[in-house]
Amino acid sequence: MDTMRDRFAPVVSRLLDEDPRVAVVLAEIGKDAFAETMREHPDRVINVGIREQLLVGAGAGLALAGMRPVVHTFAAFLVERPFEQLKLDFGHQGLGCVLVSAGASFDWPAGGFTHMSPGDVALLDTLADWTVHVPGHPDEAETLLRHAVAAGNDKVYVRLSVQSNSRALPVDGARFLTVREGRAGVVIAVGPLLDQVLAATEGLDVTVLYATTVRPFDGRALRRAVGDAEAADVVIVEPYLAGTSTGAANDALADVPHRVLGLGVGRRELRRYGQIEEHLAAHGLDAGSLRERIGGFLGERARVRTP
Template sequence: MDTMRDRFIAITSQLLAEEPRLAVVLADISADGFAPARRAHPDRVINVGIREQLLIGAGAGMALTGMRPIVHTFASFLVERPFEQVKLDFGHQGVGGILVSAGGSYDWPAGGFTHMAPGDVALLDTLEGWTVHVPGHPDEAEALLREAVDGDDRVYVRLSLQANREARPVGRSTGSMGSTGSTGSTGFSVVREGRRGTVVAVGPMLDNVLAATEGLDVSVLYATTVRPFDAAGLRRAAGAGPGADAGAGPSADVVIVEPYLAGTSTAAANEALMELPHRVLGLGVGRAELRRYGQMEEHLAAHGLDARGLRERITGFLPA
């Protein structure tokens, strides 16, 4: 299976030939992969070098002219380092664009903490109007990217080497309880139904969540889009949807498993469930810096995001 980043390069190179207003702005990262596209479209594939503030500014400048920029580098250099430019050049100027990151939270541990970005989604959460996609498979990344190219809004697509074994459909409809398997780029899809709690798996965390909850009487929701947050879908899963009987339905205990900073979406979940007695546990990457390089799988285990660690914490939180 190709990686999400491989698919991004291939599909974006294809879309450049189909969409005359599309442009790609790079900061050396993935420049080799985009070399054929740059030869074919030298005015629309721009490499600014290792100048991340300029990367964002150039992309926003293109948006001001009516182009649809795709701006790409590692997450730590795309969101964290040039955050002021993301806030002002896109947000303050009111223009749209697509930020596509690579590297996830710790895809390349040998790169050290400078190349890790577990706080990227939480940081974007401080800004208005950003759609955030976290695909769990290259097919999903492709579908979400194609959808983003058709719009004019501000979109962040977070790519990772970690991926689920199988892709799930990505569309515009919203999943709901009673329609297992339905999905939506703006809503959570229902993968499994149960009555003793709800576990939301974000992007590449789904396989580990399914393994961790095997045999448990819980609902599992899958999210490839975390902003906007699917408040209605979570309420339905928690038994607070339209027509739900008081005291009936699944328990309003919710666990959110995210491949970035733990607790990033707990405020959104609490707001969604504010009219219902509930508890929310946010699982994800811890705040402590792990200073041994190791491998990605070792970082997952150290943060309790492997199947064993997730099962221990989920069963410890949900009622028996």
């Protein structure tokens, strides 16, 4: 199966053909995938070199000229390094763009901590009016990329990963999907962690919601799921910084007595970089660890009742 990033250049290249407003801005990373498209659209595929602040500034300039810029590099260089430009060039000026990242939290462990970005969504969450898509499968990435580019002049972040669930679900760029229903609590699985969550909750009497669009946060779906359960206990399993969405869940349930457990990537830097699977295990995001953590939080009532 191809990866989400494998889909990125072909999908956006087709969008360049279809929509004269679309432009792509790169900072060396990913330029080879756009080599042919750059020849076909030399005025709308721009490589600024290893200059990430300029990457964002150039995207904002295109937006000021009425274009729909798609800005791409690793998450650490797209959100963290040029954060001031995102805040001012797009936020302060009220401009729209589509940021498309690669690398996720630890997709390239050999690159070291400089190429890891577990805090990207939490950092963007300090700014207003960003839509954040976290696809869990290449097919979903294609759908959400098209949603993002078509979203008028909105500010959209699409977080691509080499991690993937085994199958795609019909995502719509807005709502959480109910994947499993239960009565003892609600588990929200974000993006590529759905398979791990489904394995971890096998045999547990819980509702599993699948989230590929985390901002805006689908509080209505969470409230509905909690209303159908016997306990307002919520676990959020995210492929980035643990606790990133606990505030959003608390806000959605402000008038309901509830508990929220946020699981995700920890704050401690893991200096023995290893493999992706080792990072998942070290952060407690593999199925076995999740089973223990979710079961411990929800207690015995989460066990499926047998006749």
